[in-house]
Amino acid sequence: MVVLQMILLLCAGSSVANDSCSTNVNIYAELEKLKNMEERIQNLEEMNEALKIIVQDSQNQLKSLQMENQAKKVAFSAGLLESGRGNTGPFHTGKTLVYKKVFSNIGGAYDSNTGIFTAPMKGAYYFRFYGHCHGGPTMAISLLKNGETQCSLHSFKPASNGNASNGVVLTLETGDKISTRLWQNTWVYDDPASYTSFGGFLLFPM
Template identity: 35%
Template sequence: MAIRALFLLTLVGLFLVEPAFGQRGDMDIKEWLTGKVEFINKLEDKLKEAERWRNDAEALEARLNATVDELARQKAEVEKLNKENEGLQTRLNATEKEIDELKKKSGKGAPQIAFSASLAHFGEIYRGPCSDKTLIFKRVFSNTGNGYDENTGIFTAPVNGLYYFSFSTYGYNTHVMGAILMKNSIRQISTYDSPTADGSDSSSNSVVLRLAAGDNVYMELWDAGRVFDNLNGHTTFSGFLVFPM
């Protein structure tokens, strides 16, 4: 309305200074005023339109500012997620490294060591009583890693680790039946059955031992003991590496 008043004052001024204004007829003055009023109305419409544009521009600027703030927030969130992802990746790499180490210590990555043998590689055999009480298992079923020596009956640990051993013995009632598993000349576990009225006896045992590379494990008879074997594999000796250490 202030703009409209300004224009009305301007119109009055123009009316007062219009040359020979007083000499015009009433019709001329009316037409002139009508034209000025129309001109002012058009100016007011344009001003209103300009005001709408300004309001629209301010609203757009507000939306742009909100968008910029949202983008800044999202950027900060992405940076946070990237840092978290880096931490997860670091832990994942550490876990994968641990898994690789475990694979090296067990499974395909670990030394493959295992053997199994029985006393008789042909016919029938009675072993004992004798002064050399070490049992030599001649019929070798497997010897992966070549830790077992079929000439001496001794298993020598190729690497440090935990090893599993098992053995079985069979004999008749005329003698003590059984054997002792030895580690570096020290008794570990055994089977034993004294002479009885029954016809025959059999027994078995097993153990997990911690061995250093070069340690020896083998089987010995008891004093005055005897065992029997044939191709049925009654008296046996087996072992394998559980995992290296």
Template identity: 45%
Template sequence: MKISGSLTLLLLLGSVSAQETSESNPPTPSDLYAALKEMTASLVQLKADMATVQPVAFSASLAVEGELHIGPVPSDTPLIYRHVPTNIGNAYNTTTGVFTAPVRGAYHFEFHINSANSRSTAAFLVKNSENVFAAHESQPAHFMSSSNGVTLLLEVGDKVFVRLAATSHVFDNFNHHTTFSGHLLFPM
């Protein structure tokens, strides 16, 4: 990272307390050097921290091939998305359908649910065990869909998944209508 000389000077002057400036004793070169050294160390650490954070992103759909109908289910049921074209960072588990946060940060998730043949559909995006957002659609005939998205602050190890609501039905096929996606926006 490059910082211009004037920006560095402004940062250094901003690091001098009000008491020091009210005494009308300007900072000594050793004070400025110490402040500059501390800021350089902080920037080096920030750069190292950013370099160690691996990118995290995934997209998945229910059906790998053919048609897939799930439901109506007797109780809320986690959905397991088996067609996973993208799983950068391997935070999405294709066996359980659960995304596990590898780093503390802000993550964005989207989910889309579809149904056919006049069967209502509803699902929840779940963080750990808490329903965060829902999507629902019901109509007397034809194909139907609903979707939702959210940005969440996650701690390391937090779990996010989609749960099909009790009595609901979901449909997917080779066009990949029913999907679950997420990615790390930035670490915190």
């Protein structure tokens, strides 16, 4: 009988020990799972920060491209007289024509206070200018790049009305200046129909 009781006690102790070990094993397994989960969360946070940086870089690049694209939009067109009608000239010396009636000035490169277009970037530009006069004195206008004549229009002492135009493609550096100049002892006419005008635009940057 005593032997049987001892055997039963030994069996019971063995069962408790097994349960305790089993419990310890489960705790370690859960702790390992938590550790793995923490590592995964940390990895996700690192990935999230990396994605934030990538998104910010992409937004900066997009903004830069948008600004660059906006800068490439350069065009203007203007008539000589803002209002009214009449002759400009003749003068004893050449005179820069200031076109006051601005139809468009995309990019703001044309200055209606001076009549000068200033290239905002290096590129190929197209310019066109027109002149009108009544019978009498000669009309002659030149287009200038940095003060140097590039091309001209001319109407020699027309009997009634005279019209002329010219255009040119120029390669400009940033800051180059384009204007038109009325020759000395010549005149030009304009009215609300804007017969005398000046315009240009960027063909492509270089």
